[in-house]
Structure formats: C-alpha cells, structure tokens
Amino acid sequence: MSGVVVVGVDASPSARKAAEVALGLAESLGASLHVVTGFEIENAETFGVGSDKVRISNADSSEMVAKSLAASRPGVEITHFAARGKPAESLIKEAIRLDARLIVVGNRRMRGIGRLLGSVANSVAHNAPCDVYIANTYED
Numbered sequence: 001m002s003g004v005v006v007v008g009v010d011a012s013p014s015a016r017k018a019a020e021v022a023l024g025l026a027e028s029l030g031a032s033l034h035v036v037t038g039f040e041i042e043n044a045e046t047f048g049v050g051s052d053k054v055r056i057s058n059a060d061s062s063e064m065v066a067k068s069l070a071a072s073r074p075g076v077e078i079t080h081f082a083a084r085g086k087p088a089e090s091l092i093k094e095a096i097r098l099d100a101r102l103i104v105v106g107n108r109r110m111r112g113i114g115r116l117l118g119s120v121a122n123s124v125a126h127n128a129p130c131d132v133y134i135a136n137t138y139e140d
Contacts, residue, residue, distance in 0.1 A: 002030040003101030008091045009037055010067045014137040018106035019056060021135040023073055025104060030076050032077035033069070034098060037062035038090025039082070088123035098131050103128050106137035
C-alpha cells in the first residue's frame with residue numbers, strides 16, 4: 001500500500017458521496033482508506049425493548065460507512081475512527097497521526113450562507129498537513 005487517504009464522514013448522504021470518492025482515490029493510489037467522524041456532542045438514541053436494545057450514536061458514523069465501503073471493495077484496506085472535537089480538527093489530527101497522503105472532504109456548506117459561516121472543507125483546506133481533495137457532493 002502506498003500511504004493513507006483520510007475521509008471525513010457523518011450520517012449525511014453528502015458525506016457518503018465523499019467517502020465513495022475517497023474509496024475510488026485510495027484504490028487508484030494503492031492506498032488504504034481511513035474513515036473519520038469528528039463530533040463535538042455525542043447524540044445517541046436507544047431503540048428496542050429489554051435485552052433487545054440497540055444504541056445508535058453519531059459517533060458510529062465512521063464505523064457504519066467503513067463497513068459498507070469494505071463490502072463494496074474488499075481489495076482496499078479500510079479502517080475507521082471517531083473523535084470528540086470539531087470535525088475539521090479531528091480530520092487534521094488523524095491525518096497528522098497517520099502521515100496521510102490525502103484528505104477527502106465533501107463540499108457541503110460551501111454554498112450560500114454556509115460559505116459565510118465556514119465549512120469543514122474550508123477549514124481542512126487551509127490547515128491540512130497534506131493534499132486535500134474536495135469532492136462535489138451536491139446533487140444539482
């Protein structure tokens with residue numbers, strides 16, 4: 001394998017599209033893929049009754065995305081990590097820790113009012129220790 005590609009995800013369809021792009025890039029580069037979820041506040045819900053309870057958390061996004069991607073491309077090594085903190089900072093810290101070759105983020109919140117308020121992609125692009133690929137995740 002030639003390096004690591006890091007991708008940031010949450011539970012959104014936009015993040016899923018960015019993860020699919022990152023998987024394709026990792027495969028093309030002969031790299032492994034590291035799926036990261038950064039969250040400031042953990043949101044969790046419990047479903048079920050008695051001993052048949054299941055807890056779903058926003059911290060689980062990286063694991064769920066990593067498992068579904070691994071099923072589609074078994075030839076790419078895929079790992080995942082969840083970190084408490086701002087998403088952009090979490091991605092950057094993981095990229096530094098893994099000496100990543102590339103960070104992939106979606107372009108959600110880079111249009112309209114979100115552009116003025118800031119976005120994960122913008123923060124990562126300005127502070128990343130490696131190359132950054134901003135995937136087009138808009139439907140239009």
